[in-house]
Every structure is written in structure tokens, then in C-alpha cells.
Amino acid sequence: MSPLVLFHLAALVLLAFGLYGLTSRRTLVGMLISVELMLNGAGLALVASARLTPASDELGQLGALLVMGLAAAEATLVLAMVLVAAKRWGTSDSDRLSALRG
Amino acid sequence: MEQLAYVAYAFYLVLILIGAFAAVRCRNLVRALLGLIMTLFGVAGMYFLMAAPFMALMQILIYVGAVSVLIFFAIMLTRAPAGEAGEEDRKPRPVVRLVLAAFAGLCPAVILAAVLLAKTPQALHLKPELPLARLGQMLTGPYVLAFELISVVLLAAMAGAVVLGFERRKGA
Numbered sequence A: 001m002s003p004l005v006l007f008h009l010a011a012l013v014l015l016a017f018g019l020y021g022l023t024s025r026r027t028l029v030g031m032l033i034s035v036e037l038m039l040n041g042a043g044l045a046l047v048a049s050a051r052l053t054p055a056s057d058e059l060g061q062l063g064a065l066l067v068m069g070l071a072a073a074e075a076t077l078v079l080a081m082v083l084v085a086a087k088r089w090g091t092s093d094s095d096r097l098s099a100l101r102g
Numbered sequence B: 001m002e003q004l005a006y007v008a009y010a011f012y013l014v015l016i017l018i019g020a021f022a023a024v025r026c027r028n029l030v031r032a033l034l035g036l037i038m039t040l041f042g043v044a045g046m047y048f049l050m051a052a053p054f055m056a057l058m059q060i061l062i063y064v065g066a067v068s069v070l071i072f073f074a075i076m077l078t079r080a081p082a083g084e085a086g087e088e089d090r091k092p093r094p095v096v097r098l099v100l101a102a103f104a105g106l107c108p109a110v111i112l113a114a115v116l117l118a119k120t121p122q123a124l125h126l127k128p129e130l131p132l133a134r135l136g137q138m139l140t141g142p143y144v145l146a147f148e149l150i151s152v153v154l155l156a157a158m159a160g161a162v163v164l165g166f167e168r169r170k171g172a
Helices: A003-024 A028-052 A057-089 B002-025 B029-049 B053-077 B095-118 B132-140 B144-171
Strands: none
Touching: A003 A028, A003 B002, A003 B029, A003 B095, A028 A057, A028 B002, A028 B029, A028 B053, A057 B053, A057 B132, A057 B144, B002 B029, B029 B053, B132 B144
């Protein structure tokens, strides 16, 4: 197998673990950890494609950098949301946070 | 030399596998976070392996340095009043749920892997390492809009987090 396929398979492993965690975790923080796993897989696949195919190298690496920046922004916001949820309902358990009210 | 690269790849893959398994299966969220950090280091090693050292260092700086500290704060600030920090509750998870979750995780990955193996792209030798100055030129030249937009997104996320935090204090 070529190195490109190997790197992409590693990225798919990260995607599979992330999706599994996102659907099986109960707490919001656990789900956040799983989302970070998936975003890492996306970055890995982007950089691997940029480095090992004729595609533009700069574009791939900049794209992966933007993914990292978005992940940081998302983690900040999710942290604030989890804190608000934990303060209001005393739990960050996604099974118990089912009420939707304006 | 090429053999050595495969050995390094296998080592990083093992790091990623063990870390990801811990990140999704550990009941204690602090241990799950440690698993995530292990995975992040594995991915950083893979960036080094494909001669993208800047990406590897950014990965360590942003993910290990900033994002995991944020997640650690989230774990510590949401602890149950009685229990230990970051402990998920003890009631057993239904098996059906785990099976469905495994299906949800494996299904897209297996389909994508099948497509990848069926339509394997032409193997290419590693390009020469991209100089950092070139990345900077692209970021301030043709892709300056993306650069500014990500700054705005980060600023908006930060302001949103602050606003959410204040709202919590006022309502209490």
C-alpha cells in the first residue's frame, strides 16, 4: 500500500473512533473529546493529500491550519455551553438534558 | 531507510489506536482526555513523518497546549456535587446502544475505506518540504480573506463564551 493510503486509513480510524464516541458517550465533555478526534482525522487526511498527491501543498496545509483554528473556536464555545448547562441543570449528562424551552 | 519510516508509522498508529480507544471508552473523563492527548501526539508524529514539521508543531501547540487545557477546565468545572471530577455515572450502558454506536462509527469508515482501496490514487514520492515563508506568503496574499475570516470566527467564539459566562452569573 502506498503511504498516501496508509495515512488516509489512519484518518479513517480516527473518524470511526470519533463517531463511535459521539454516539455512545453520555456526557457533553466526552462528546467534545470525540469531536476533537474526528477533526484531527480531517486534518491528517488534508495534509496527507496535500503532501503526497499533485495537489497544491500550500492549500492543504493552510486548510488543516484553518481546521485547527475552527477546532479551537469550537472548543471555546462548547466549554461555555457546557458550563451554562451544568449550572442550570446541575448535570452535563446528554440523556437528562432533553428539555427544550424558549 | 524506508523500512524505518514504516516502523515509525506503525508506532504512531499504535499510539493513535490506544489513545483513541481510551478517549472513547474510559469512564473517567480525565483518562479519556489523556487518551485524546496521546492520539494528538500520534497525529503530530504522522505530520513529522510526511515532512510537514510546521503542522506537527502547530498540532502540539494548538491541540495539546490549548484545546486539551480547555477540555480539562470543562471536566473540572462540571463535576457532580458528590462524585469525583469527571466520573461518568455508574449505571451500565445498554448493549444495544454500544452496538448501534459501533455501527454508526464503522459504517462510514468502512464505506470510505472501500472507496479508497478501490480507487487508490497514484502513489507519489514526497515533495520537498514546504518552506514556512511560502505558507506565510499564501496566507497574506491569495488567502488573506480566509485568514481574516478565521480571526473573526475566533473573536466571535471568544465573545460568545464571555457573554454566556456573564449570563450565567446574572441568572444565579
